[in-house]
Amino acid sequence: MADFGNTGTITVHESVPGVTVNVTDGEYLFYQLTVSGALPIFVFACTHKTRLRSDQFDGHPKATYEWTLSRTAPIAQDAPNVMVDDSEESYDVIMHFAAAIKYTLLVEHRDRNDSLIETLTNIDFESQAPEDKFPEGLRVEAI
Amino acid sequence: MSRKILLALAYVILVAFVPTASYAQSMSDPLKDCENRTRTYSLWVNCVTETVVRVGTLEGNQRHPSKQVELPSIAENTTSLVDQTSAPDLAGLALNFAGLKSQTDSTDSNDNGASGTITTSAYALYAGATGNDPLDPAFYYAHPDLRRFSFTVGRDGGEDDSSDGSATVLGFKALIVNGREVVKNRRRLDAILQALDDSGPIFPIIRDAITAYLERELSGTLGFCHQTPPAGSSSTIQFLRTCLNGPALTTTVAGLTPKQREEIFEIVATHAITTASPLLKLNETTADVIGRIRRAPQLSFTFQSKLRNNDGKDEYRTGLLFDYGVWDRFNVSLNGTFDYADSKVIGGDTRAGRFAAEGIFQLTPNKSSLGDPRPLLLSTAAEAKWANNDKSTYTGQLKLTIPIPGLTGVNFPISVSFANRSDLIDEKVVRGRFGFTIDITKLLTNAP
Numbered sequence: 323m324a325d326f327g328n329t330g331t332i333t334v335h336e337s338v339p340g341v342t343v344n345v346t347d348g349e350y351l352f353y354q355l356t357v358s359g360a361l362p363i364f365v366f367a368c369t370h371k372t373r374l375r376s377d378q379f380d381g382h383p384k385a386t387y388e389w390t391l392s393r394t395a396p397i398a399q400d401a402p403n404v405m406v407d408d409s410e411e412s413y414d415v416i417m418h419f420a421a422a423i424k425y426t427l428l429v430e431h432r433d434r435n436d437s438l439i440e441t442l443t444n445i446d447f448e449s450q451a452p453e454d455k456f457p458e459g460l461r462v463e464a465i
Numbered sequence: 466m467s468r469k470i471l472l473a474l475a476y477v478i479l480v481a482f483v484p485t486a487s488y489a490q491s492m493s494d495p496l497k498d499c500e501n502r503t504r505t506y507s508l509w510v511n512c513v514t515e516t517v518v519r520v521g522t523l524e525g526n527q528r529h530p531s532k533q534v535e536l537p538s539i540a541e542n543t544t545s546l547v548d549q550t551s552a553p554d555l556a557g558l559a560l561n562f563a564g565l566k567s568q569t570d571s572t573d574s575n576d577n578g579a580s581g582t583i584t585t586s587a588y589a590l591y592a593g594a595t596g597n598d599p600l601d602p603a604f605y606y607a608h609p610d611l612r613r614f615s616f617t618v619g620r621d622g623g624e625d626d627s628s629d630g631s632a633t634v635l636g637f638k639a640l641i642v643n644g645r646e647v648v649k650n651r652r653r654l655d656a657i658l659q660a661l662d663d664s665g666p667i668f669p670i671i672r673d674a675i676t677a678y679l680e681r682e683l684s685g686t687l688g689f690c691h692q693t694p695p696a697g698s699s700s701t702i703q704f705l706r707t708c709l710n711g712p713a714l715t716t717t718v719a720g721l722t723p724k725q726r727e728e729i730f731e732i733v734a735t736h737a738i739t740t741a742s743p744l745l746k747l748n749e750t751t752a753d754v755i756g757r758i759r760r761a762p763q764l765s766f767t768f769q770s771k772l773r774n775n776d777g778k779d780e781y782r783t784g785l786l787f788d789y790g791v792w793d794r795f796n797v798s799l800n801g802t803f804d805y806a807d808s809k810v811i812g813g814d815t816r817a818g819r820f821a822a823e824g825i826f827q828l829t830p831n832k833s834s835l836g837d838p839r840p841l842l843l844s845t846a847a848e849a850k851w852a853n854n855d856k857s858t859y860t861g862q863l864k865l866t867i868p869i870p871g872l873t874g875v876n877f878p879i880s881v882s883f884a885n886r887s888d889l890i891d892e893k894v895v896r897g898r899f900g901f902t903i904d905i906t907k908l909l910t911n912a913p
Contacts, residue, residue, distance in 0.1 A: 325502065326511050332504070339506040340705035342698040358600035360647040363658050367665030369673060375662050377655070383602035410699055412669035412676075420657050420755060421647045423600070445505070452755045455661070455747075457668035458507050461676065463699050 326447075327454030330419070335444035340461035341431055343392060345406065348434025350393035351442070351462065355415065356386050359422030366404070369411045373404045392464060397436070406464040414459040419449040427458055495520045496726040503715040506705065510672050514733055514744075521738035522745065582619025582634055588612040609648040613640040621771055630777050636769035638786070644761025653754045660750040664743035671736050678732055680704045682725060683717065690717065760790025767802070778808040784819070794827040804850065817852035823862075842866040860884040 325332045343349045355364065361383050366374040379387050380400040388401040391413065396403040417425045429443035447456050499512035588611035592599035599605065617636040643649065684704050690713040694703035708717045721729075737744045764787050771780040784802030791797050799822050806815040823846035846862040864880035 325504075325508060326515065332508060334504050337505040337507075337710075338706065339710050340698075340702040342695065342702055357602055358598075359602060360605045361651070361654055362602055363654065363661060365658075365661050365665045367669060369666050369669045372662045372665035375658060377658060381603070383606050385598075385601045385603060410701065412672045414665070414668040414672065416661055416665060416668055418657060418661055418751075420751065421654055422602070453748075453751050455751075456507075456511060457672075459510065459669055459672045461673070461702060461705055463702050465697075 324449075326456050327419070327449055328451035330447065330449040330451070330454045330456060332448075332456075333446040335446075336441045337445060338440070338442045338460075340463070341440070341442055342463040342465060343431065345392045345464045348394060349439065350432055351391040351460075352388070352393075352397070352428075352430040352432050353390065353415070354386065354388045354428040354430075355417075356426040356428075357383075357422050358385075358424040359419075361421035362387070362425075363418040363420055363422065364425070365416050366413065367416065368407055368413050370407050373413075374402060378402070391462065394434075406462065409465070410461070410463040412459045412461045414457040416455060416457040417447055419454040419456075420452045423450060424448045425456075429460060494723055494726060496721075496730055497723075500715075500718055503718050506709045506714055507672075509714065509718060510675055513675065513729060514668075514671055514737060517730055517733040518737050518744065518748070521734055522748075580620060580622045580634075582617050584615055584617045586612055587614035587616070590616075606648055609643075609646050612646065613643060614638070617769070630773060630775055632771040632773045632777065632780075634769070634771055636767065638765045638767045640763060640765045641785075642762060642764040644763055645758055647758075650754075650758050650761075653757060657747075657751055657754050660743070660747040664747040667736055667742070667744050671733055674732050674736065675729060676701060676705060676709070678729060679709065679717070683708065683720075687717065687720075756790075756793055760793070760796075763788045776809045778806045778813070778815075781805045781807070782819070796825045798823045798825070800848075804852075815852050815854060817850050819848065819850045821846065821848035823847075841868070858884060 324330050341351070343351060353366070355362075362376045364376045364387075365372045366389065374389060376382055376387065379389075379402070388398065390397050390401060390403045392406050393403045415427055417427075425447045427443055427445055427447070428441070430441055431439040433439055442460060443458065445458065447458070449456075495516045496513055499509055499516060502508045502512040588608055589599055591597075591608065591611050592604065597604045615638050617634065617638075619634040621632045621634050647654070680701055684700070687708050689703060689707040692707040692713065694707050698706070707713060736742070764785065766784075767786050768783045769781070773779060782802050782804050784800065787799040789797050800820065802819045802821075804815070804817040804819050806817075808814050823844055825842055825844040828841040828843050842865070844862075844864045844866070846864070848858075848860040848862075850858045850860075852858075861883045862880055864878055867877045867879070869875040869877055
């Protein structure tokens with residue numbers, strides 16, 4: 323039986339549904355999305371608007387996409403940084419399987435020195451059905 | 466034997482179409498089924514959302530077959546009368562175990578009944594030779610033309626009414642028109658990305674709305690589910706990380722009353738299935754784009770051969786193959802080929818023109834009551850062959866392709882063929898066949 327959609331399955335290595343990030347102290351979230359398939363189709367969205375989409379990244383299509391949330395500056399040239407809108411809301415990575423068959427999402431809570439505080443999400447998402455999609459969400463409280 | 470085959474077909478169709486009692490039960494409390502999707506909070510929220518959209522719109526989508534992993538039509542014990550234009554991107558296996566005749570009249574020992582082929586693409590071979598991951602999007606995107614070429618190698622067990630014996634099967638296909646190539650459909654797929662962009666915020670909005678409802682309804686009685694919440698966090702984050710996380714999530718969801726599930730249904734429906742919902746628009750766009758790609762025309766050149774070591778004749782088939790999706794659930798394939806049989810007997814060579822057509826019907830939607838996401842396929846085919854020194858042959862075929870539940874990429878094709886005469890004997894022939902097809906790509910991608 324599928325976990326999601328028609329044929330979707332997930333393999334959970336780590337999953338936390340919410341986190342408090344001390345942005346005034348330089349803490350931030352690091353996102354890494356690894357893709358297998360022909361064409362990654364995904365967006366990163368908060369409750370107000372879509373903040374990033376797959377075709378905005380340098381080198382798209384590619385196997386690995388990285389970005390940060392509320393870092394003081396981008397961590398790398400091809401890793402855009404997004405600032406929080408509200409003090410607390412959910413952020414979702416919505417992955418579409420129209421032309422991809424596997425996504426691995428890693429989300430890390432890091433301090434101002436880029437050291438790991440906690441791994442929040444480490445999940446594999448797989449599907450053979452091109453109609454399938456999956457939104458992996460995380461509620462973020464920024465203080 | 467044919468009676469047994471018909472009984473098996475009837476059973477499969479009956480099981481696939483008869484609605485189950487659990488389905489009717491789940492319709493009255495649809496979110497109850499999501500209680501077994503609590504490995505993560507996102508998984509449960511997504512199950513709730515998908516269920517609300519499915520129940521609210523009664524939408525159905527479908528799947529379409531296009532990539533041939535069966536034995537090519539030139540093989541004797543094949544369930545394919547008509548060839549498809551394309552092959553799997555990486556590799557496919559086909560095993561046909563038996564040719565079942567209407568009479569047990571075989572006295573020839575040349576037929577051991579086992580045939581099998583493996584098909585791979587130039588893309589897969591190039592990826593292997595260069596050490597690249599064939600599923601790396603950058604590599605996949607850079608080499609669309611390599612996926613035009615595929616190769617088949619295998620063994621044909623031969624017919625029990627022929628003295629030719631077993632043969633080596635070799636062949637290749639070259640896609641001349643490839644309307645279903647992902648890279649060439651980039652603009653269509655961009656429409657899905659745009660729809661995903663438009664609907665992006667709806668997912669966190671639904672998630673936050675459900676979270677707020679659960680906290681409001683349950684935190685007073687559950688507290689923090691006997692756990693220590695993270696210090697300095699908001700009450701919502703504390704509730705999420707205790708009662709909506711790990712094993713406690715299963716207990717929390719299982720404790721919801723039917724009324725609470727109904728209220729959650731209404732909350733999600735308010736956002737997800739309104740007339741202007743971007744989520745519905747996303748689903749519509751996805752179905753439209755995928756349908757257009759699946760139905761796009763494909764034209765390929767094919768060359769197949771059966772080569773024998775002993776005195777048996779070598780056989781060659783070359784020509785054009787065409788596929789076109791006439792309708793969402795109906796695909797048509799046409800073959801126009803020239804067949805040549807090189808006999809070791811002087812004057813025994815045969816040259817023939819051949820035309821074949823096949824219609825493939827998708828009998829079930831993606832999710833049958835068998836629980837498998839792949840549909841049952843029923844195909845009807847006809848073949849006419851006009852030879853230079855032989856009487857014309859007309860063959861019809863009925864084939865049912867059954868996905869094996871729980872085995873992604875593994876199918877069980879059963880076929881029954883009717884012919885006005887065989888190639889060598891002037892008599893009517895009814896023949897049943899079955900086998901397995903395995904799409905290695907799908908098996909590999911489901912590997913841990």
